Amino acid sequence: MAALTVLLGDYPHTRPLKDGTLAVAGxxxxxxxxxxxxxxxxxxVRDLEFDVCELALATYLQAREAGVPITLLPVVLIGGTHHRSLTRLPGGPALAPGELAGQRVGVRSYSQTTGLWVRGILREQxxxxxSDVTWVTTEEPHVRHYREPAYVTRSSAGQVADLLRDGEVAAAVLGPRAIGGQGAGLVPVIPDAHDAERAWLDHHGFVPANHLVVVRDDVLRADPDAVRALYHALADAIGATADRRDDSPAGRAVAAGWSEQLAGxxxxxxxxxxxxxxxxxxxxxxxxxxxxxxLT
Known part of the structure; x- marks a missing residue:
């Protein structure tokens, strides 16, 4: 029997594989x-530690450019809208998104995928x-040889929300889980963020993906049938748990298979x-x- 070392987050749609409820054939x-x-x-991306691994979208794009020998499997494990990810302290002076030019904004890593989507929103809308903003980070990029632009700087602060509370930045980018944790009490910079998210989705026709899945190229060459079996089992698990996901953007983002939405x-x-x-x-x-x- 083939063996694969796999790292996936703990979600309703991965649990059937991880607890053995849904077997991966062979x-x-x-x-x-x-x-x-x-x-x-x-x-x-530095040491190829796993055969198959969940990976952030921005990290995948950087790793691909850097020549890291991995192949994308078309599976979205996490996604969602990010207008509410750009946060500020409550009760402070009003800060419009367009006023962030010339300001300092905190983000865990410049290459964090949530930051990619937030910066895209800021430019597009x-x-x-x-490059109009100084991006203050608390962590280095995942891809070893990536060099950050000159408008990125590192802070010794422990968490991104600390940058905001200590007055080092005017706003901070926080992922969905961080908003409910270290970012408790912060408010969105973008006014009517929920309506802005709906308009963005209507315009683009897809939910932004955050985490996908990759496989090492040598593993894929050595045993494509094993990789294919894992992919199809994961797709089955996503389908079998569809009733546990709501109709929110985060719920709709989870998907397996190449599609017009994923391509977009x-x-x-x-x-x-x-x-x-x-x-x-x-x-x-x-x-x-x-x-x-x-895979097909």
Missing amino acids: VDCRFASSSPLYPAFARM YGVEA CLDLAARYALEQELVRAPIDLAAIEKEAAF
Whole structure:
């Protein structure tokens, strides 16, 4: 029996695989764990520690440009809208999104995927370029050889919300889980953020993806049938747990399979990444789709 070392987050749609409720035909899946999850992304793109691994979208785009030998599996494990991810302290002076030019904004890492989507929103809807802002980070990028732009700086603060509360930044980018944790009590910079999110979704026609799945190229070459079996089992688990997800953007984001929505998402994320100097050359999206064709 083939064996795969797999790292996936703990979600309703991954649990059937991880607890053995849904078997992966002909494959012994050895599930690793990481808490929190995101530090394992660096271990994957730097050391190829896992055979199959959940990975942030921005990290995948950077790793691809850097030549890291991994292939994307078309599975979205986490996604959602991000207008509410741009936060500020309550009770302070009013701060409009367009007024962030010339300001300092905190974000865990410049290459964090939530930050990619927020900067895209700022440019697209409010005319603020990534280079108009000084991005204050608390962590380095996952991809070892990536060099941040000159308008990115590092702070010794422990958490992004600390930057805001200590007065180091005017606003802070927080992922959905951080908003409910370290960001408790903060408020969105974008007015009527919920309505702005709905308008963004109506305009673009897809929910932004945050985490997808990748496989090491050598594992894929050695045993494509095992990788295919894991992918189909994960797709089955996503389908079987559909009734546990609501109709929110986060619920609708979870999906398996190449689709027009996923292609649109990757296309826009790649464009944003190039505009923001997360990557320095255009991403070949046709090649990504072609590589995923082995699953069908």
